[in-house]
Amino acid sequence: MKLVLATHNPGKIREFSQMASGDDIELLPMPDDLDPEETGATFLENAIIKASAAAKATNLPAVADDSGLEIDALEGRPGIRSARYVPGSDADRRLKILEEMSEVPDGKRQAAFVCAMAFCSPDGAVLNTTEQRWHGTIGFEERGQNGFGYDPIFNLIGRDETSAMITNEEKNTLSHRGQAWREMLDFIRSAELPV
Numbered sequence: 001m002k003l004v005l006a007t008h009n010p011g012k013i014r015e016f017s018q019m020a021s022g023d024d025i026e027l028l029p030m031p032d033d034l035d036p037e038e039t040g041a042t043f044l045e046n047a048i049i050k051a052s053a054a055a056k057a058t059n060l061p062a063v064a065d066d067s068g069l070e071i072d073a074l075e076g077r078p079g080i081r082s083a084r085y086v087p088g089s090d091a092d093r094r095l096k097i098l099e100e101m102s103e104v105p106d107g108k109r110q111a112a113f114v115c116a117m118a119f120c121s122p123d124g125a126v127l128n129t130t131e132q133r134w135h136g137t138i139g140f141e142e143r144g145q146n147g148f149g150y151d152p153i154f155n156l157i158g159r160d161e162t163s164a165m166i167t168n169e170e171k172n173t174l175s176h177r178g179q180a181w182r183e184m185l186d187f188i189r190s191a192e193l194p195v
């Protein structure tokens, strides 16, 4: 089955491609010039905006994820603004979070990566959605080179590692995006959609 992956984020594209490899699903890139405005108030609304726009533009089924980091001590920030919390690079945004969290003690540094995923038919109608969380804590410094975005400051529960210190394979097993993708695959298979 051909499915458009509605994202321009290289980190997400790499993870989705790894998760879909060896599968009967062929992920196609979304058109370069398509960049739907993320005007939703929730992760789910934004995932639907992206998947629906990509499906209509290509006349193919499409899947999108809208994701981000919710930090308890920051009342859920950066949340749906994770990709644009401060101008600049992912490294600038990590630094901003480390600064904001610098006085927050151990034990009050809980956070979760959230992934909302939407699957749309070629006419843009929503066929299925899911939202999954990956719980962790925010570190006091960056550690690790793998992954992307906020991975170097996201500590795993019960382990002395960040999500940037584990293999891509293990991240896909544990992560918000991996959990959401497996749910979506179950739906796609059970719905027996036309290929």
Ligand code: ITT
Pocket: 006, 007, 008, 009, 012, 038, 065, 066, 067, 068, 069, 082, 083, 090, 113, 147, 148, 149, 150, 151, 175, 177
């Ligand atoms: P698209 O909209 O094109 O998919 P984007 O980067 O703008 O790309 P989002 O609006 O969903 O995507 O923002 C997600 C941001 O949340 C992303 O840029 C990272 O900063 C962060 N994020 C999401 N999942 C992550 C992960 O697995 N590891 C680290 N950071 C993550």
